[in-house]
Amino acid sequence: MVRHRVWTALQVILILAVVAITIGQFIGQPVLLAYVTSDSMEPTLSTGDGYVVLPSVVTGPVETDDIVVFHAKTLHGGGGALTTHRVVDKTDRGVITKGDKNSITDQSGGEPPVKQRQIVGQAVLLGRQPVVIPHLGTAFTGIRSSVKSAQRSLSIALGTRALLGTQGLAYLLFGLGGLLYAGSMIAEQDSGPNVRRTRNRRRSRNRRISKRLVGIALGCLLVVSITITMTVAGGVHNFNVVSAERDVKGPSVIPAGQSEQLNYSVPNGGVIPVVAYIEPANDGEGMKTPKHGIFVPPGERQTVSVELSAPEQTGHYSRPIVEHRYLAILPQTWIHQLYLLHPWLPVIVIDALVLGVFLSIALPLLGRGTIRPRSTRSSITRRIKRRLRF
Structure with a gap:
């Protein structure tokens, strides 16, 4: 029993860690946990x-x-990439x-001094040592690769691209929740009276789950799914430009x-319209973006113009x-005011509306009853195996 509880606790901790890291990557802000991707520390x-x-x-x-997490301007390709380094001065x-591990400071290598507004976490x-969780990032990367592989396999098997990307992940999460609920209902109905009588009443009572609690859990899963849909599709994107002499021609070259004016495309591969806003990530430095929201119908793509300025000094910049994306289930004027x-x-607000x-x-459809989870001895898997033998 103790061993089972320890294993369950470890699984819950791993799931929470993966969720925290995933959310942190989506919003560009570490949430309790982060991991390093290089050996510089x-x-x-x-x-x-x-x-x-x-935070x-x-x-x-x-x-x-202090060891800080900040949006770098030149490190790791620049563009606001999150970097974890120690403050030395x-x-x-x-x-x-x-x-x-580095022999020189980031500023000696060309990174400007890091301002407080760039620092997102600590x-x-x-002492001088951080609280380390060995190989957490490696485990997260493996899980993320497995999820993407599963999405591709399901997409190929079902002949649809709707299961790919972040929206596809949201569909799969909610579908998984629905299947788990349906499995619980089937398990409850399959428990015959003879089986019920042989069980200890107190143990059975303690193992019951409220149908309303199941409904709330499914609602929360739906909210997580649509939040992922909105946050992952947006995020930080980069324009790479070259400031060059006037007689130099080429793509992304600006005198x-x-x-x-360069084009920025906002696609919508989902089944619900979206409203997107784009804004500069570095206080508007060298960039002007539209101030209005961009309405994108399902399955379509909208293109807007972004004004980029090249510095007087030639070079690569x-x-x-930053793109913020919202499901258009509220009037666009409401979304604009909230934004x-x-x-x-x-x-x-959208999450609260959907959940409500x-x-x-x-909840009225589920009623006030309870659901008794099936034990391992009478699991659905074993019933299927028994039936297949006949």
Whole structure:
């Protein structure tokens, strides 16, 4: 019994860790857990190691020797990529950072001093050492690859692309929840009176699950699914431009000191219309985006113009852009007003609306009864095997 409970607890912890890392990647902000993808912090953090992190709004200003997570401007290709390095000094222009394994600071390699607004999280330290979860990132990467492989296999088997991508993952999550509920109902109906009488009444009573609780769990799963649909499809995207002399021609080449209009495409592969907003990721530096929402019908694509400016100094530059995407189940004017207050507010209101409508329909249909989960001895799998023998 103790061994079973320990194994169950470990499974729950792993699931919560994967969910926390996934959400953190979607929103560009670590949520309690993160992991490193390079060896620049060795031996403190090895590639694939996870660590506990707190958001900057909780930790406040950083100090020397803190390990911070920040949006880099040039490291790892730039474009706001999340980087985990240690603070080695503080200046009026920002903090100086360096990987524990690196021989020079990030600023010596061309990264500007890191400002407080770029820092999104801070690792929890015991002394100078972070709280490390070995190979957490490696496990997460493996799970993510397995999920993508399963999506491709199901998509090929069913002959549809609807199961691919983030929206397909949302469909699969909700479908899995529905199958689990249906399996529980079938298991309950299949329990004959003789089986019920042989069970201990107290044990049976303790193992019952409220149908309303099941309905609420399915509603929460639906909300998670649509939240994934909205947040993953958006995120940070990059325009890579080259500031060059006036007589140089080529794609993404802009004459030094001038501006050009480039196209940005917003696709919608789902079955519900979406409203998207795009904005510069770095305080509008070298970029102008539309201020209005972009309405995209199901299965269609809308293209808008983005103005990019090239610096006077020639060279290669990255111009990151953030896309916020919302399911158009609210009037577009409502979404716009909520977005102006905070980009996450439309997501919260849409989630609350969907959950409320779902529960108002599902709970009366489910009723007030309970469901008794089947034991391993009378599982559906074993019943199928027994029937196949005849």
